[in-house]
Amino acid sequence: MHTPVLFTPLRVRNLELVNRVVIAPMCQYSAERGCMSDWHLIHLGQLALCGAALLTIEATAVRPEGRITYGDVGLWDEETESAMGRTVERIRRWSTMPIAVQLAHAGRKASTEAPWKGGHQLAPTDPNGWQTVAPSALPFAAGQTPPAALDGDGLRTVRDAFAAAARRAGRIGLDAVQIHAAHGYLLHQFLSPLANQRTDEYGGSLENRLRFPLEVFAAVREAFPDDRPVSVRVSASDWVEGGWDLEQTIALAGRLQELGCDAIHVSSGGLHPAQRIPVGPGYQVPLARAVKAAVRMPVVAVGLITGYEQAETIVATGDADLVALARTILYDPRWPWHAAAHLGAHVHAPNQYLRCEPARLRGLFETN
Secondary structure, three states: OOOOHHHOOEEEOOEEEOOOEEEOOOOOOOOEOOEOOHHHHHHHHHHOOOOOOEEEEEEEEOOHHHOOEOOOOEOOOHHHHHHHHHHHHHHHOOOOOOEEEEEEOOHHHOOEOOHHHOOOEOOOOOOOOOOOEEOOOOOOOOOOOOOEEOOHHHHHHHHHHHHHHHHHHHHHOOOEEEEEEOOOOHHHHHHOOOOOOOOOOOOOOHHHHHHHHHHHHHHHHHHOOOOOOEEEEEEOOOOOOOOOOHHHHHHHHHHHHHOOOOEEEEEOOOOOOOOOOOOOOOOOHHHHHHHHOOOOOOEEEEOOOOOHHHHHHHHHOOOOOEEEEOHHHHHOOOHHHHHHHHHOOOEEOOHHHHHHOOHHHOOOEEOO
């Protein structure tokens, strides 16, 4: 029988992915002083049994002030490294799924309340808040506390923090690193002229606005083991007139490829409250398709990918090389099983779950 493209393997640097379904990073806002908690073991552990090709740990702050909320995971010191290491070790006792981490800094979108408590910005004087930093002293929304513009020392501190976190990820034994340059967080803020109004070598022209994100990538690539992949997540459009757009994204993708980027994950939005996003099934796939046409490295599509045929079509037609699931796989943690059953493919399942294979689908499950 023909194997659906969604369930064919893909090699990214030296990492062998068993299929084209990856689990996107999803913030849980449940860490304690940056340390992973039992919630992360439960959350990540169940996803590590779902048959996808790669599990990505949520946006992980490289500095305490880079957290979106006080409940964000971090990887900035020995304590946060040990907590993540323990979680990863316990998951790997029962799962062979490769694990990546997304390294992030929230910039001016930091210091906020948990989403289920309103998600509003917390002032620096709040017990759970702090002073934010950004390329320029421009708040995300009117009425918010303006961020402090990063000076030369601040830029070096952030760049070095990304590199240090990548080294920690390497020591933990994580299989890949993704750099978060999307959704309006710090590196995206440097890219977009709506957030970056600097007059030095890090602002103004496209070349200047690319400079700091590219420096961060180079530092992470040097710090993370050479045999393991480093990817980047980007927003391909601000969905605001005069903002970051697809043409600039393609320019960034080309530069990242030259520096040794192993994959690019194409999302959009998040930088400005005036954004007008045309949300609908697969609404970001055309952005991924345009980037893929311009680069050789694998491209990941994301955004309201829920259907099995929909996902298969995205990779089979060459719109993207992989699909990333977030809310879809939270709602249905066995989505890869169900997709394989629907498309006539095979998927890995733990030995402990083999008895649940439906009689009409004998051969669906593969085992170690």
